[in-house]
Amino acid sequence: EKARKPGDTKEQFDAFIKKLDEKQAKDVNNLSLQHKSEAIRVEKIHKSEKFTHDRKEMKENHEQFKKIKKEAHEAQFAAFELYQKNELAEQMKTIEGKKQDQLTKITAEIKDKDELAQKKRELDERCEREINNQTNRLAKNQEIRREQVTAEHKEQMKLVDQVYLKRIKEFDEDTQSEIERLENEIQAIGFIEQ
Numbered sequence: 001e002k003a004r005k006p007g008d009t010k011e012q013f014d015a016f017i018k019k020l021d022e023k024q025a026k027d028v029n030n031l032s033l034q035h036k037s038e039a040i041r042v043e044k045i046h047k048s049e050k051f052t053h054d055r056k057e058m059k060e061n062h063e064q065f066k067k068i069k070k071e072a073h074e075a076q077f078a079a080f081e082l083y084q085k086n087e088l089a090e091q092m093k094t095i096e097g098k099k100q101d102q103l104t105k106i107t108a109e110i111k112d113k114d115e116l117a118q119k120k121r122e123l124d125e126r127c128e129r130e131i132n133n134q135t136n137r138l139a140k141n142q143e144i145r146r147e148q149v150t151a152e153h154k155e156q157m158k159l160v161d162q163v164y165l166k167r168i169k170e171f172d173e174d175t176q177s178e179i180e181r182l183e184n185e186i187q188a189i190g191f192i193e194q
Contacts, residue, residue, distance in 0.1 A: 033189050036189060037186050037189040040182055040185050040189070041186060044179060044182040044183070047178060047179070047182070048179060051171075051179075054171070055168070055175075058167065058168065058171065059168075062160070065160065066157060066160060069153070069156060069157065069160070070157075073149050073150075073152070073153040076149060077145060077146060077149045080142070080145050080149075081142055081145075084138050084141060085138070087138070088135065088138050091134050092131055095131060095134075096127070098127075099123060099124075099127045102123055103120065103123060106119045106120070
């Protein structure tokens with residue numbers, strides 16, 4: 001840039017060259033720092049986007065898990081309900097079988113048609129009461145079980161939500177910490193440039 005002027009000493013010219021070299025080194029260093037700062041900014045943007053995506057995915061997974069748990073509880077209750085219905089059907093068969101046995105017995109013992117008709121009505125009424133009692137017991141057991149399953153489900157979902165909220169809080173804190181670390185690196189580079 002500056003040619004050696006006549007009258008400049010070698011020391012003056014060397015000092016000028018040294019100053020020029022230092023300025024170029026500083027410019028190269030600043031350019032390198034700018035590239036590094038820009039790379040960190042890009043990393044920060046990518047990490048922010050990834051954190052947003054990961055948080056959204058965590059929420060979706062949490063909701064899916066809750067849905068599956070609810071379906072499992074419903075299936076559990078449905079299995080219990082089916083078991084109870086099968087149990088009732090077996091009991092009704094037993095009642096009907098006993099009724100037939102008693103009907104055969106009283107038919108053989110009683111020859112008077114009016115008395116036989118009366119005994120058949122009484123037998124029918126007893127069997128009907130027994131079937132109603134069993135049906136009512138079934139309905140009550142199902143109601144109790146439904147309440148239990150619902151209470152269990154609510155308690156489990158409460159725990160699942162607590163775990164999820166704790167994980168989200170930790171995730172958010174870690175995310176904030178990482179973003180702050182990157183911002184501090186960018187600021188530190190800015191101070192070095194000055």
